Structures are given as C-alpha cells and as structure tokens.
Amino acid sequence: MFYIHQTCCISPQQTYTDPDINMLVESAGNKLTVIEPSCEGIPMKVLRRMNKGVRIGVGAALPLIQGLQELSGIIIGTANGGMEESILFLNQIIEYNEGILMPGNFVQSTANAAASQLSLLSHNKGYNMTHVHRGTAFENAVIDAAMMLKENRRHSYLLGAVDEISGYNYKFEQIEGWYKKEVVSNKHLYKSDSPGTIPGEGAVMFLVNNVKHNALAKLAAITTIHSENAMTVKHIMEDFLTNHVLAEGNIDLLLTGEDGDNRFEHFYLQCEALMDSNVTVARFKHMSGTYPTASAFALWLACRALTSQTLPGHMIKKQGSQTGYKNILIYNHDKGKQHSLMQVTITADGVHGKTL
C-alpha cells in the first residue's frame, strides 16, 4: 500500500519529544489525558482560538510538514472533531435565547477544523479530507491515503488522526456505560474484569508516500468490518489473513486494542486464537486509553516496534517464540461494532537505527 516516513505522536504517554514508552504514565481519575506540548510555531492569536483537539492535531502535524516543499495533501480521521466547539456554540444559543452570538465556536465546530487549520498554516492547497466515521475514521483516512498514492505515485501526504476527551462526549459515553464505574488504574486495566474501559485521547500524524528507501515501515494491508456478530467478524478476518496478510510472511506480533471491557474482550481472544502459537501478543489501550481513533496510536507503536525491535514489558500479553518484529498485525474494534485490521511490515532496508 504505502510507506511511512515520519511520525509524531501526542498521547497520554511520553511520545512527543524523546519518546520513552518503557515508563508507563499512570491514568488519573479513570482517564488518560494527553501530555500537551507547548506548540511552538503556531502564532499565539491562532493558538488561542483552537480547542484542545485542533491544538494537539496541529501540534503533532506541524513538526512533519513545516518547511516541507512537497506535501500533496492532508487526510485526517476524527470521530469527535468539533464536538466541544459545537456544544459551546449550542450553549450560547440556549443561554442567549438565540440572540446575538459570537460566531467563533460555530466556525470551529465542523469536524474539518484540524485539516483546514493545517492547510492554512502550511499554505497547502492540495487534497484536504476529513473522515468522521467514528471507530473507523482513521482507517478510512488510511484507505484514502492508499488510493491517493496509487493514483499519484510521486505524491506525499500527511495522514493522521485526532480525538480528544471533551466534557460532553465523556458524559454521553459514561451514561451509556462505556466507562468503568469503579476506580481503575491503567496499570491494572486488563485485570479489571468488569464492563467498560477508561477513556483516552491523542493526535498521531504520519508522513506517507511510495518511497521504500529509508522508510520506517510499510502499511501493507487494511480491512474494516462492521458487525456485532463474532462469527461474521471471524470469517472476514480469516479471509483477510489468508488473502492479504500471510502473503507477506508469517505474523510475529499481534497488537490488539484490548481495553478491559469484559463484554467485548471475546473479539480480541478470537483474533488471538487465529494466530500461530509462536506469535507475540501485545496491547496498547493501557497507554492511550480508549477512543475512536486509537488505532492510529497502535500504528505509531508498530512503527516503533519495527525500528527499535523491542517493546516494553508492560505491553506484552504473551511472549512468542520468535525474536524480533518484521510483520505486525493490528486488530482493534470500537464498541464491538466497528473492527479493523492493519498489517504493518518492516521495509527491505531492515533495521537501520532510525528512531521515532
């Protein structure tokens, strides 16, 4: 499909500058919120108008695109982009009884705020797209990037995902029972054996093109599944593994979005059961928390595993017999309804000491 050349990640862990994921940053108040960097390079007056989602999206993207001569377009996945601003504007409407309102929140309330801010800041007049299909918003952005790069062999795109914990989406999801009622630390997320998970947020950006040389990783294949039926999901997974994944060689690492919600864990166990016994199984939601575009964080981790050839112990669920990582499968689902599989492989250049 395409090659990943640079990445930048703002997450609840130390992933932005001098990434160190061996030390696990603990959750607070049953949430994993991002460590927000100071966004240098964004004019103060622009920064002040941005909500957190747009701020971290722009913050993670700018290091990859500033000064870049050949960016062909910007492709972003976000489930809740603009939600916070929408509710701020809504509150104005009700509280001022549809009187004279400030338009700022309204203008920033559309989900394309991050992608459009990035085009503004980088003066990029190319392709500009925002995918918002909740639990597969990032995956649709990946498919879009893959198509753009098939149609335009020499292009480079900024591909990314951003979602924040806004007060409102947090409240709705909590009422609907998606978060744990008891106090749980992310250090013990997988032992909780109760319904719900802990929410997270993040902004992860990738610079992608068709150039194999010096790439961090190759995104080799992707599929999405919309089903609540375990057998349907299993059959599509098996087909995908047979027809796409195994063509690239045996998987050595399965990275799953297991998130401590005992109602939907069976999907992850089912996927693990499809793997050979020598495959290492690792998890990431105790680092990122659960949010609709968390699979982008998993893709960042996969790039890191391929370049560093190690993963911290706290991620490992089951140590396989193979040493080193060459062929990684990411499986994630959102609320047991929207599933995705992404295959990430090492480039022919092999490990070249390039760090993220």
Next chain:
Amino acid sequence: MSRVFITGIGVISAIGNRVAENHAALMMGKCGISRSGGFPSKYSGILPYGEVSLSTEELKERLHINDAGITRTMLLAINAFDEAVQDAGLTSSQLTSGNTALIGATTVGGMCLTDELYSDANDVNKHSPFLSSYDCASAFLYMQQRYRMNGLINTINTACSSSANAIMYGARLIKNGFATKAIVGGTDCLSKFTINGFNSLHILSSDVCMPFDENRSGLNLGEGAAFLVLERETDTVNKKVYAEITGYCNTNDAYHPSSLSGAGDGPYLAMKGALAEAKLSPGQIGFINAHGTATENNDIVESNAMIRLFGTPPAFESTKSNIGHTLGASGAIEAVYCILNLTYQEVFPSLHFKQPITGTGLQPVLSFKKTALTHVMSNSFGFGGNCTSLIFSKT
C-alpha cells in the same frame, strides 16, 4: 481502472420528496423557499428556508421507522437512499454484498436535535434516547445496520462540500478496487444550530436568496438529502445508466476558516483539477451547477474563478435559488440535478436574478431550455476552505 457509472438516483428537498417531483419543479422554475418554518427556533417563520414539506412524524410514518434515537437527518437520508437503490434495481444480495460500499456525508448530523443535545450535555440528571445519535457517523451506522450492509462504510465531513467528497470517494473506491458498487450521498436538516451559526456570521438573507446578483444579500438555509448508486462499468451491461463520473478534484483554498480568498485559488484549482482528471478542456463543459450560495463572498469569488478558468464561462445556474443551501447534502442534491440536466438534455432557470455583479457581467441561465449537453460540472465549497468540483458526462 474501471469507469464509474451512475445507475440510480434519489433526492428529497424543499421542491419535492422524489426525483420526479424535483425534476418537474426545476423545469417550472419553482422556488421551495418560504417563511413557513416548522422547526423549533426563534427564527422559524421569520427568515426564509428551503424546508422539506414532510414533518419528522410524517417521514417516520412514510418510512415505517419507529426506532429510538432516530433523527430527521437520518430520515431524510433513508428516504433518498431507498429511492436511489430502487431506481438502480439493486437486489438485497447486491445491497448486502461485501463489495457494496456506503459513503455518507453530513455536517449537522444529530446536532439537529439542538434542545435535546443541550439538555443531555448540561443536565446531569436527565438523558434522552439520542446520546449516540449526535455525531455525524450515527446516520450511516444506523443505515448500515438497517440494510445489513457489509462493504466499506464511511462518513465524510468537510462542511458544505461533504457530499461532493462522498461521491468522489465512492468513485475512487470503485476505481481502486475497494468496492464494485458504492451508494454515496449526503443529508442535512434545518436546525436551530445551523440557523444561529450562519446568522451569527451575518450571511443569512432576510429575503429569498439571489445567487450571482449584484444586490444579493446572503444565503437561505435548506434541508434535504440525495443518494446516487455508483457501479463499475462491467456491472452495468443491460442496465439503465444515467451518466459517468469522469472528473473530480478536492482542494483547499488555504485562506480563511469561513470565507474564500479574493483570488479564489481553491475553487479555481478544484475546477481545473476536475477537468484534468476527466481529460477535458474547459470548452468541453456545457453547463455548471455552481455553488452559488448568494453570499457576498462566494458568488464574486466563484464568478472570478470561472472567468479565470473558462474565459467566457459556460451556461451556469445555482439551484440554491430553488431549495436553499442544504449544507452537507448540497453536493449530492446538485449532482442529482446535474444528472437530470444530462439525461433530459436541458437546463433549468436560476431564480431571483436581476442584475449582474459589477465587474463580472455574468448572467446565469434564466429560463428553461432544451440544449445538447455532454459534460456538466458541479461545484461545492465549504468552511475550512474545502473545495470540490465534480464532472458528470453523458454515456
């Protein structure tokens, strides 16, 4: 890469609940914009709107839908979707095939339930059945379940160009082999949220909008939905085919969050890129369904961009003078209107135009005409600088 054909269309707007009603109204130059306003807002009945004549309850009855958490946005979408699927004669196994994609677009989503959302967001003790219906994806997640679809599903939100991008994305999925059929479109309904939003920007006209007129005074909001069934060429043998999608291009104006640049680079590059994709020269475009919102900013910028690209622009009009600006649905609704232009070889009158904009001298089509058309273009521009142009061609 396979050619992509349109084999089914469905639309609901202020001028009709089905394609045939919309077509008849366009031919007659009917304006569906009025001060009626059956939705909860202080500005209901005061400002003019392009409102769908069916109430939410009537839509539910018509579609036999009683599920909790259903929004008007979803009902409009389902009404148009059903018509398009039936028109294309898709069987239930074709609809549920893993190779049939659903690509939807909306900007308002469940935010049409402005009061319910306010109460859910701010009252700790109460919650409505709509908690998971507010986001944009909810409409298309519901439709995917309703029709048991198994192909690729996506929701796009690039503001007012959303459903033009849904059409483009669906066509590209087929060309790239991710789907063999794609049902693509958009939906948005009138809401307190968008009315107050556009009102706060002072771009709502207190009269019926006058696209491309010197004395235009802003846009009218409208509502509606449209869907198109796209199929790869090899699957359309012995089938009715309306048109081919030959060109598309998405650009960003990179100038301002809520207005277009004076130079109009975004609109210019979108139209130019769509021509390049279709391998056409400007002179081959016979007609343009312009974005034409009737705001001060859009119409002058779009006019100048058309002049910059075409020299003398081809015949053009804005159907927003019939139905208002339907936001995320507008690209798909206007695509259906372009397909009617091509199918029946005719152009419809742009309404409420009196005087050309000083400096451009451009005059939209003012009366219904039969005319030979081979290639037509549709423009959609949105907040955040998102611009998309599509080209449909006679097969």
